[in-house]
Amino acid sequence: MTGLVFPDARLVTRDVLRTLLAARPEPEAQGVTVSTKPADPQGPRPYVRVQVDGSSRTPRLNGQQAVRLSIWHRDEGLGFALARLCEALLLGAHAPGVRSFGDRTGPLPTEDPDTGEPLSYLTLTARLVPEQLD
Amino acid sequence: MARNQLRLDSPGILEVLKSADVAALVADTADSVASNVSETVRSGEPLPVKVDTYTTDRAAAGVTLAHPAGLGMEAKHGTLSKAAAAAGLEVRSKK
Numbered sequence: 001m002t003g004l005v006f007p008d009a010r011l012v013t014r015d016v017l018r019t020l021l022a023a024r025p026e027p028e029a030q031g032v033t034v035s036t037k038p039a040d041p042q043g044p045r046p047y048v049r050v051q052v053d054g055s056s057r058t059p060r061l062n063g064q065q066a067v068r069l070s071i072w073h074r075d076e077g078l079g080f081a082l083a084r085l086c087e088a089l090l091l092g093a094h095a096p097g098v099r100s101f102g103d104r105t106g107p108l109p110t111e112d113p114d115t116g117e118p119l120s121y122l123t124l125t126a127r128l129v130p131e132q133l134d
Numbered sequence: 135m136a137r138n139q140l141r142l143d144s145p146g147i148l149e150v151l152k153s154a155d156v157a158a159l160v161a162d163t164a165d166s167v168a169s170n171v172s173e174t175v176r177s178g179e180p181l182p183v184k185v186d187t188y189t190t191d192r193a194a195a196g197v198t199l200a201h202p203a204g205l206g207m208e209a210k211h212g213t214l215s216k217a218a219a220a221a222g223l224e225v226r227s228k229k
Binding site: 051053054056066068070104105108110111112113114119120121123 | 175176203205206207208209210212215216218219220224225226
């Protein structure tokens with residue numbers, strides 16, 4: 001019997017967002033960094049961190065992961081606008097490795113609990129395309 | 135071939151969903167989610183977590199990050215979502 005694996009939704013989402021945001025004219029998207037790594041408090045803004053909160057799969061071809069986008073920006077309005085833009089782009093995205101994205105929670109504006117910086121977030125469901133093992 | 139008919143006993147199902155046994159299971163799961171939260175706030179104290187049990191048309195429970203920084207912790211770390219996933223729950227938006 002051949003096994004099936006699912007791609008890492010963090011990497012798929014990061015790559016899709018990098019491509020889509022690079023083509024956007026909105027001011028909130030200019031100069032954005034998209035990464036899976038933690039945000040450096042002294043690092044560039046805007047900054048989008050992609051994480052996965054959890055994953056599940058059903059026999060045999062359905063796999064999904066809960067994707068979290070944490071978005072730091074220079075001010076709260078721009079950060080929330082970027083969060084909404086990311087959500088809109090991903091909900092309409094077609095990309096290798098993912099069947100579709102579905103809405104989950106947010107976007108919501110808040111602040112970084114450690115630095116007080118403006119921080120917005122949202123979560124999405126990434127429905128993944130299985131890969132067959134050789 | 136004889137056809138079997140299935141009739142749901144809705145009042146009976148509601149009674150089970152409100153029963154003490156189901157309420158205890160729900161409360162145990164909520165406690166498990168709460169105990170999976172291990173973050174600390176900026177002062178170094180543990181992030182306080184509150185569990186509320188209640189009944190609607192069924193036994194239910196809520197888990198809250200009971201601190202002003204709670205939403206920020208969820209935004210930055212996914213504190214509650216990851217705690218729920220570690221307890222075997224799937225977090226969905228409330229439609």
